[in-house]
Amino acid sequence: MSNIVAYIVSRELIAASSQLPSNRGRSVAVHALIHALRLSKHPHLLVLRPTPASRTALTAFHTRSYIDAVNSKKASEGDSDSSSDIEDAFGFDSDCPRFPLLASYVELVAGAVLTGAESLIDGRVGVAIAWDGGRHHARKDRAAGFCYVADCVLALMRLKRTKQRIMYIDLDVHYSDGVSDAFREPTRTREPQILTLSIHHAAPGFFPPSPYAALPTPTSDPYSLSLPLHLGFSAATFGRVWRSVRAVRSAYDPAYVVLQCGADALAGDPCGVANWCLSSADPDGMGMLEVVADVLSWERVDALGEKLGERLPSDTPIPDHQQFPIWFILKFVQFDVPPGTMQDTNAEADAGYLQEVEACYDRVVQAINTRRAAGR
Numbered sequence: 001m002s003n004i005v006a007y008i009v010s011r012e013l014i015a016a017s018s019q020l021p022s023n024r025g026r027s028v029a030v031h032a033l034i035h036a037l038r039l040s041k042h043p044h045l046l047v048l049r050p051t052p053a054s055r056t057a058l059t060a061f062h063t064r065s066y067i068d069a070v071n072s073k074k075a076s077e078g079d080s081d082s083s084s085d086i087e088d089a090f091g092f093d094s095d096c097p098r099f100p101l102l103a104s105y106v107e108l109v110a111g112a113v114l115t116g117a118e119s120l121i122d123g124r125v126g127v128a129i130a131w132d133g134g135r136h137h138a139r140k141d142r143a144a145g146f147c148y149v150a151d152c153v154l155a156l157m158r159l160k161r162t163k164q165r166i167m168y169i170d171l172d173v174h175y176s177d178g179v180s181d182a183f184r185e186p187t188r189t190r191e192p193q194i195l196t197l198s199i200h201h202a203a204p205g206f207f208p209p210s211p212y213a214a215l216p217t218p219t220s221d222p223y224s225l226s227l228p229l230h231l232g233f234s235a236a237t238f239g240r241v242w243r244s245v246r247a248v249r250s251a252y253d254p255a256y257v258v259l260q261c262g263a264d265a266l267a268g269d270p271c272g273v274a275n276w277c278l279s280s281a282d283p284d285g286m287g288m289l290e291v292v293a294d295v296l297s298w299e300r301v302d303a304l305g306e307k308l309g310e311r312l313p314s315d316t317p318i319p320d321h322q323q324f325p326i327w328f329i330l331k332f333v334q335f336d337v338p339p340g341t342m343q344d345t346n347a348e349a350d351a352g353y354l355q356e357v358e359a360c361y362d363r364v365v366q367a368i369n370t371r372r373a374a375g376r
């Protein structure tokens with residue numbers, strides 16, 4: 001296992017991602033922060049430019065008509081009802097409006113994760129990071145939930161060609177409907193090459209509406225997993241359910257893990273439904289950084305953690321940088337997201353729920369083990 005980490009970035013990727021209507025300016029803030037903290041100069045980091053995804057690469061999952069629509073000028077020019085219907089059919093609505101660099105954005109974000117996947121497959125790196133990816137709501141034929149390109153699906157499909165098993169873990173507060181639905185197969189009889197597991201909040205009216213965002217049932221697909229949490233989930237709750245995630249990983253034994261690090265479960269996010277933190281003070285709790293470190297330790301890259309050196313202290317001040325947008329400077333003064341005051345209803349008001357999660361996932365692990373033992 002290589003002890004090099006690929007960091008996929010280019011000026012073109014930052015320029016296109018920074019135009020994303022739902023997160024305008026976020027990409028430039030993230031990459032400028034990495035640059036300002038000199039993290040990109042780390043001797044174990046390999047900076048790779050994304051190769052823009054070709055039409056063939058994009059249509060490995062997306063429909064040709066969707067990619068044509070991405071590349072075309074706005075169909076609703078002239079404001080006729082029919083062209084507006086076409087725009088709606090491709091999901092270019094209020095959530096996902098067109099923007100000037102849309103076509104480049106789709107090619108470059110998909111290209112970033114595919115460049116990362118290639119660098120893992122050819123053994124140049126042990127870990128590949130694509131900060132602009134993780135668009136888990138996009139569908140093969142339409143944009144959805146601020147997501148225009150199914151980069152996670154494309155990465156999983158590329159890794160699948162290695163004939164090895166791959167586990168997808170989604171930390172975003174929203175259910176990974178686009179990714180999970182792409183690989184769900186309720187009637188399969190053989191062990192699949194891809195297992196998806198989404199940890200999220202689910203409630204009536206909370207995006208995305210999906211019958212699959214609930215806990216697995218004894219008859220549901222044990223390789224398309226959902227782990228919904230109630231309002232206010234904290235590092236303590238995350239630490240507890242993470243044991244079940246570890247058990248699934250041990251049973252499935254993947255060669256690759258694709259980790260989607262959506263950060264909207266962190267305290268203070270506008271979604272306002274969770275109370276997760278970046279790093280937990282509770283030794284049994286799991287903040288987002290502990291989860292990432294744990295995943296690195298699974299894949300025989302524990303040595304890599306040592307090589308990368310100590311974690312940035314959470315009180316590291318945000319350095320001055322001329323490329324930080326004003327909202328970023330006003331909002332963040334140090335490199336930390338501590339928990340807020342929101343009540344964790346998983347642990348308190350509904351104490352039996354976490355036991356239900358554990359029992360449910362014990363059954364899942366048993367189902368995976370049974371299929372493995374039967375050679376199916």
Ligand SMILES: [Zn+2]
Binds near residue numbers: 172173174262264
């Ligand atoms: Zn989200």
